[in-house]
Amino acid sequence: xxxxxxxxxxxxxxxxxxxxxxxxxxxxxxxxxxxxxxxxxxxxxxxxxxxxxxxxxxxxxxxxxxxxxxxxxxxxxxxxxxxxxxxxxxxxxxxxxxxxxxxxxxxxxxxxxxxxxxxxxxxxxxxxxxxxxxxxxxxxxxxxxxxxxxxxxxxxxxxxxxxxxxxxxxxxxxxxxxxxxxxxxxxxxxxxxxxxxxxxxxxxxxxxxxxxxxxxxxxxxxxxxxxxxxxxxxxxxxxxxxxxxxx
Numbered sequence: 001x002x003x004x005x006x007x008x009x010x011x012x013x014x015x016x017x018x019x020x021x022x023x024x025x026x027x028x029x030x031x032x033x034x035x036x037x038x039x040x041x042x043x044x045x046x047x048x049x050x051x052x053x054x055x056x057x058x059x060x061x062x063x064x065x066x067x068x069x070x071x072x073x074x075x076x077x078x079x080x081x082x083x084x085x086x087x088x089x090x091x092x093x094x095x096x097x098x099x100x101x102x103x104x105x106x107x108x109x110x111x112x113x114x115x116x117x118x119x120x121x122x123x124x125x126x127x128x129x130x131x132x133x134x135x136x137x138x139x140x141x142x143x144x145x146x147x148x149x150x151x152x153x154x155x156x157x158x159x160x161x162x163x164x165x166x167x168x169x170x171x172x173x174x175x176x177x178x179x180x181x182x183x184x185x186x187x188x189x190x191x192x193x194x195x196x197x198x199x200x201x202x203x204x205x206x207x208x209x210x211x212x213x214x215x216x217x218x219x220x221x222x223x224x225x226x227x228x229x230x231x232x233x234x235x236x237x238x239x240x241x242x243x244x245x246x247x
Contacts, residue, residue: 011239022231029224036217043212054140058106063189067145071191073110074138075102079129081182084169090116090204098128098203099173099190101182102139109182111175111190112139115203125168131203141193142207146175 046068054070055061077100084096095118101109114131121127149156149172157171166181179186193205 015235018231018235022228025224025228025231029221029228032217032221032224036214036221039215039217043214046210046212049143055143057110057187058104058108063143063187064145066143066189069143070140071143072138072140073102073104073191074136075104075109076136077101077112077133078103078109078182079132082125082128083167083178084117084122084125084128085113085173086169086171088116088206090118093118095119095202096122096169097173097206098131099170099178101186102137102191103184108185108187110187111173111178112141113144113173113190113192113206115193115205117202117204139191139193141191141205143189144173144192145189147172148174148176 049066049069052069054072055066057071057073079100082098082100084098086096088095088097095116098114098117099111100114102112103109117128117131155171157167157174157177160167167177170178173190175186175188175190192207195205195207199205
């Protein structure tokens with residue numbers, strides 16, 4: 001009786017809406033489970049890399065599989081080919097991150113995010129030279145993968161205009177595109193230097209603070225699945241109640 005009423009002419013539209021809403025809720029639950037799986041995979045990657053000893057560069061390893069691993073390296077900065085990453089902050093103070101190629105003993109180089117510099121007084125590459133650190137340097141930090149696109153919306157780095165040979169200001173550390181304007185081989189990753197809490201003079205190294213919990217995704221998944229079951233299970237009871245009130 002209730003089944004026939006659900007698909008009767010007077011209730012068919014409402015029934016379709018309820019079924020669609022239940023399917024949407026179920027799909028949102030599956031999406032949250034996918035997010036949970038991605039987060040668990042990310043956490044496992046970070047924890048596995050943190051458990052490993054620091055990698056010494058140069059190395060023959062596949063660096064693109066070592067995101068978040070500690071690294072040590074010696075080399076000489078090439079300040080002529082450094083770039084700046086826009087829209088970076090130190091507290092509430094706007095600025096850039098200064099990214100400089102480090103020439104290694106084997107002839108290759110790796111990009112190094114040396115940290116934050118203020119936007120005031122640093123509008124052109126010539127202004128950045130006051131942060132030069134000449135001679136060989138020994139550095140420690142973490143390996144990071146380059147980024148070409150925003151994760152959620154936002155702008156990408158612009159293409160070069162006719163006659164333009166390089167970009168000095170970037171939105172992301174896009175290793176592949178930055179490497180195209182550097183006249184020697186660049187490793188397919190970059191390094192974020194270890195943070196020194198006592199350092200107050202630019203460039204100030206930066207590393208993101210990671211939340212390695214599983215987050216709320218599992219709870220949200222349960223909620224969406226519960227909403228789906230409530231719609232599918234509660235709708236027939238609602239119709240039954242409507243039927244009984246007419247008698």
